[in-house]
Amino acid sequence: MSAAGPETKPSASQHAEARVPDEWVIDQDWASYTPQEHDVWRTLFERQARLLPGLACDEFVQGMRELPITSDRIPDFHEMNQALRKKTGWEVVAVPGLVPDDVFFDHLAHRRFPAGRFIRKPTELDYLEEPDIFHDVFGHVPMLMNPVIANYIQAYGQGGQRAHELGVLHKLARVYWYTVEFGLIQQADGIRVYGAGIASSFTESVFSVGSASPNRVRFNVDRVMRTQYRINDFQETYFVIRNLDELLALADEDFGPIYERSQNQGDLAPGQLLASDDVLARGSGEHHLRCSPKAVRA
Ligand code: HBI
Numbered sequence: 229m230s231a232a233g234p235e236t237k238p239s240a241s242q243h244a245e246a247r248v249p250d251e252w253v254i255d256q257d258w259a260s261y262t263p264q265e266h267d268v269w270r271t272l273f274e275r276q277a278r279l280l281p282g283l284a285c286d287e288f289v290q291g292m293r294e295l296p297i298t299s300d301r302i303p304d305f306h307e308m309n310q311a312l313r314k315k316t317g318w319e320v321v322a323v324p325g326l327v328p329d330d331v332f333f334d335h336l337a338h339r340r341f342p343a344g345r346f347i348r349k350p351t352e353l354d355y356l357e358e359p360d361i362f363h364d365v366f367g368h369v370p371m372l373m374n375p376v377i378a379n380y381i382q383a384y385g386q387g388g389q390r391a392h393e394l395g396v397l398h399k400l401a402r403v404y405w406y407t408v409e410f411g412l413i414q415q416a417d418g419i420r421v422y423g424a425g426i427a428s429s430f431t432e433s434v435f436s437v438g439s440a441s442p443n444r445v446r447f448n449v450d451r452v453m454r455t456q457y458r459i460n461d462f463q464e465t466y467f468v469i470r471n472l473d474e475l476l477a478l479a480d481e482d483f484g485p486i487y488e489r490s491q492n493q494g495d496l497a498p499g500q501l502l503a504s505d506d507v508l509a510r511g512s513g514e515h516h517l518r519c520s521p522k523a524v525r526a
């Protein structure tokens with residue numbers, strides 16, 4: 229995902245000077261979670277664990293199985309990180325909420341996944357503005373147990389700084405959005421979820437795979453880079469990869485020429501389809517017709 233020519237993954241030491249101060253990292257302070265907060269975790273975990281068989285991809289299920297994450301309490305990062313470090317060399321660090329882009333990228337480039345330490349309130353189980361511990365841990369960490377996703381997300385962190393300098397960060401962010409957050413994958417038994425934004429959402433996990441409303445289009449990085457996305461409603465279009473190795477290839481690809489090609493092509497609205505799209509399912513669009521206009525991230 230470098231923009232400056234083919235590049236193998238740099239070792240952490242090559243990035244040592246670029247390290248940002250640690251002030252955005254906070255102590256998880258696991259002991260201070262209240263019984264009510266553990267209850268919210270349990271509620272979310274139990275309903276999602278019931279739902280995901282048949283919806284989540286095999287790699288997600290496998291990652292979850294190998295992690296010491298259970299319904300009965302909010303995970304302790306120290307404990308969870310032992311399993312994660314051993315498997316892919318990643319670790320989770322606690323942050324207060326959304327962190328600035330450069331800090332976010334620096335963490336990812338060093339295989340540290342920034343996770344909210346707070347958990348949503350019982351009154352807002354289905355919608356929240358900032359990523360909380362349920363989204364970040366339940367949604368993202370199982371996939372970070374997979375070596376391919378582990379490399380892909382690190383490459384995204386490495387590509388972020390470069391994309392920022394080139395003024396094309398929004399384009400890279402779309403690729404992250406439509407893969408790491410809202411990606412679908414083709415499996416032998418059907419289309420399945422690998423994106424964390426979907427996997428951690430009770431309503432969207434059903435919608436993304438089962439509803440007739442959204443488009444499901446074969447993933448194509450040029451196409452995705454031009455596509456705006458919805459930040460506070462279900463996606464109108466999901467992009468489907470054939471297998472995780474597709475992301476591995478993407479991580480090694482030079483994004484420079486892709487950014488350049490995309491300059492001459494306009495942005496696409498979230499629900500728009502192109503003649504050149506490999507459409508797996510053309511959506512009816514009914515969900516978004518019924519809703520009032522919602523925010524679209526250009
Ligand atoms: N911070 N904690 C946190 N989590 C995110 O997912 C996140 C962030 N800061 C910036 C950011 N994401 C995105 O805007 C980047 O992908 C561009």
Ligand code: FE
Nearest residue numbers: 359409424425
């Ligand atoms: Fe996320």
